[in-house]
Amino acid sequence: MAINFNQVGFTYQLNTPFATQGLHDVNFTMPEGKFTAVIGHTGSGKSTMVQHLDGLVIPTAGEITIAEQRIVPTTKPKELNKMRAHVGLVFQFPEAQLFEQTVLKDVMFGPKNFGKTATEAEAAAKRALRTVGMAEKYDERSPFELSGGQMRRVAIAGVLAMEPDLLILDEPTAGLDPAGQEELMTLFARLQKERHLTVVLITHQMEYVAQYADHVVVFEGGTVVKEGTPAKIFDDVAWLQEKQLDVPIAKQFADKLATKGVTLDTVLDIDALADQLAEQLGGSAHVH
Amino acid sequence: MFTNMIIGRYMPGNSWIHRLDARTKLILSVAFIFVVFFANNVAGYVVAIAFTLLSILLTGLGVGVFIRGVRPLMFLMFITTLLQLFFVQTGDVLWHWAFLTITTDGVTNSIAVFVRFMLIIMFSTILTLTTQPLAVADAMESLLQPLKKVGFPVAELALMLSIALRFVPTLMDEAESIMNAQRARGVEFNEGNIISRIKAFVPLLIPLFINAIKRAIELGDAMEARGYRGGDNRTKYRVLTWQKQDTIAVIGFIVFTVLLIATKWL
Numbered sequence: 001m002a003i004n005f006n007q008v009g010f011t012y013q014l015n016t017p018f019a020t021q022g023l024h025d026v027n028f029t030m031p032e033g034k035f036t037a038v039i040g041h042t043g044s045g046k047s048t049m050v051q052h053l054d055g056l057v058i059p060t061a062g063e064i065t066i067a068e069q070r071i072v073p074t075t076k077p078k079e080l081n082k083m084r085a086h087v088g089l090v091f092q093f094p095e096a097q098l099f100e101q102t103v104l105k106d107v108m109f110g111p112k113n114f115g116k117t118a119t120e121a122e123a124a125a126k127r128a129l130r131t132v133g134m135a136e137k138y139d140e141r142s143p144f145e146l147s148g149g150q151m152r153r154v155a156i157a158g159v160l161a162m163e164p165d166l167l168i169l170d171e172p173t174a175g176l177d178p179a180g181q182e183e184l185m186t187l188f189a190r191l192q193k194e195r196h197l198t199v200v201l202i203t204h205q206m207e208y209v210a211q212y213a214d215h216v217v218v219f220e221g222g223t224v225v226k227e228g229t230p231a232k233i234f235d236d237v238a239w240l241q242e243k244q245l246d247v248p249i250a251k252q253f254a255d256k257l258a259t260k261g262v263t264l265d266t267v268l269d270i271d272a273l274a275d276q277l278a279e280q281l282g283g284s285a286h287v288h
Numbered sequence: 289m290f291t292n293m294i295i296g297r298y299m300p301g302n303s304w305i306h307r308l309d310a311r312t313k314l315i316l317s318v319a320f321i322f323v324v325f326f327a328n329n330v331a332g333y334v335v336a337i338a339f340t341l342l343s344i345l346l347t348g349l350g351v352g353v354f355i356r357g358v359r360p361l362m363f364l365m366f367i368t369t370l371l372q373l374f375f376v377q378t379g380d381v382l383w384h385w386a387f388l389t390i391t392t393d394g395v396t397n398s399i400a401v402f403v404r405f406m407l408i409i410m411f412s413t414i415l416t417l418t419t420q421p422l423a424v425a426d427a428m429e430s431l432l433q434p435l436k437k438v439g440f441p442v443a444e445l446a447l448m449l450s451i452a453l454r455f456v457p458t459l460m461d462e463a464e465s466i467m468n469a470q471r472a473r474g475v476e477f478n479e480g481n482i483i484s485r486i487k488a489f490v491p492l493l494i495p496l497f498i499n500a501i502k503r504a505i506e507l508g509d510a511m512e513a514r515g516y517r518g519g520d521n522r523t524k525y526r527v528l529t530w531q532k533q534d535t536i537a538v539i540g541f542i543v544f545t546v547l548l549i550a551t552k553w554l
Binding site: 051054056078081084085087088089091094096097098099109110112113114144158159162 | 470471
């Protein structure tokens, strides 16, 4: 599902004394079937933008296009129910949405709401649980008996079971241990490739952006300040530092080598860096 | 969906009423509920309405805010008024159908109840709109001090109250984010018949309760870790001080009360 924002603005509590601007003049395009990363500071408007992608809030200015659905300030929330069935949204700390008596029932909740029969929903739920690596023995357990990492997986399965075309991930790995983070990111990247999903990832971890993203959108102060390929975004180190955004380790390393006279092609992830270095030193490509 | 609630919300400002001591506002708001019952004729209600309007104008927030604040309670007021209208059986009969009877006393009573209700809500709204919730808790603690002598846990009660008030916005935010997460999973709040609407709230309420309990346990641990013990000899960052304007407010209120009682003989 291709996504386009055209001059989108959103004001919280419009027409009250509490009115505050969330977004203004937001323009960007997220290509269909690609992995798009959204980066920017806390409070830069990323999460507000995400709520627009699922029609949870309606913009107060401008126009959004998500596949065939057009959303303008006069759009009624009801009109968006159909679109929502094709969008999977994993919020920050999604384990807060668990409520059912068993893991399986909780994962079935989404598909059932969008009109699947109980049998279809159960099949979809089981597939989703296995995809996120939850063994069958947990199906009948209460979600509240699980560990934090397992709860996160169940909550993500609850979104994947809806079998969305557009998967939005709002800092899905926050608060997990490094191994858990790595596993989840590998899973998302694999799903994106296998199912040709359009993935939107909000993150503070530039390593993931460098490694997985095809396209990057940078938010600041409620609007988009830059958009492009990771190579383009990470090229201007001075600009990134001014925006207080990190530079991927591989790029930092390559830049340091460059000052010592070792020239490499643009690299963003460690594997590519290792390959280039091995080649220059006359060794064979390393095994990934 | 919670953004239109005025009740219980503090609106910052620097009006004469904002600057009054929270204790003054608390005592006068409670006193008003009783005093307003002295009004039992048109003159009495005119005095009560005039006093409420004057107080509202002194907050500098505009009458519109108060009217919006009353709106969510309209349904309750309407029901109470209807009950009065149909259940008061004294006076001349104006209209009769099956078991329903409307009498002159019923009409006057229901108007009186409506006006009284309206005034009490508006007057209490003055307290909540112009006083920070924590100041209200402090005021309550200060006013309950005498009960300490008979072993009443005043400090604990005040702590409970301030924690409860402190977490209202947090829980509201959390409710909103859980609601969004469930809407993303296809729950439609505020749609369908009453039963499906009530059912839609289960996926909201269960996580909300679980998170609230977790949060309470964490808060308790954090307080104990920092050595919190009950109220003995604790000093306060914000000290409540009685000032000239508070005396003026109390005198103004006494004058109003006397006037209201005097209307009896009009």
